[in-house]
Amino acid sequence: MSEPMSAERLEEIRSAQLGNWYSEPWHEDYVVASGDEPAYNRVVCGNTTLATLPDFAGPIALWICDAHQAVPQLLAEVERLTALLEQSGALPVVEELEGCWRVRWSASLPEPRGRFFRTRAAADEWMAKLKAGEVR
DSSP states (O other), X not given: OOOOOXXXXXXXXHHTSOTTTTOSOEEEEEXXXXXXXXXXXXXXXXXXXXXXXXXXXXXXXHHHHHHHHHHHHHHXXXXXXXXXXXXXTXXXXXXXXXXXXXXXXXXXXXXXXXXXXXXXXXXXXXXXXXXXXXXX
């Protein structure tokens, strides 16, 4: 299993999304060789060519088109599952509290218990160790 994804990396992926730019479906278009021009693949949105790839890169062009739709769907699913885990109390929650950071087991419980840290980085580091089974 891979390492847990940090909140910073998840936010980096989320902020890289195009939003409403080029929101129409993307598709791959194969352009046949003509004269001296070699064949190539295009990633197209509407009438706009977004990327041009070599002839042999058709699968990569298809992957780019699919990722345009799949990544936002995956981000939404991560958010949905994270919310479910937080509500169930099965996932620790990191929150800012009076100038420090607290890790506790449920955002829905108003309990004062938890583990306190001076910085968010220290709280995230402890969370990574917790997920790896290095601390309890």
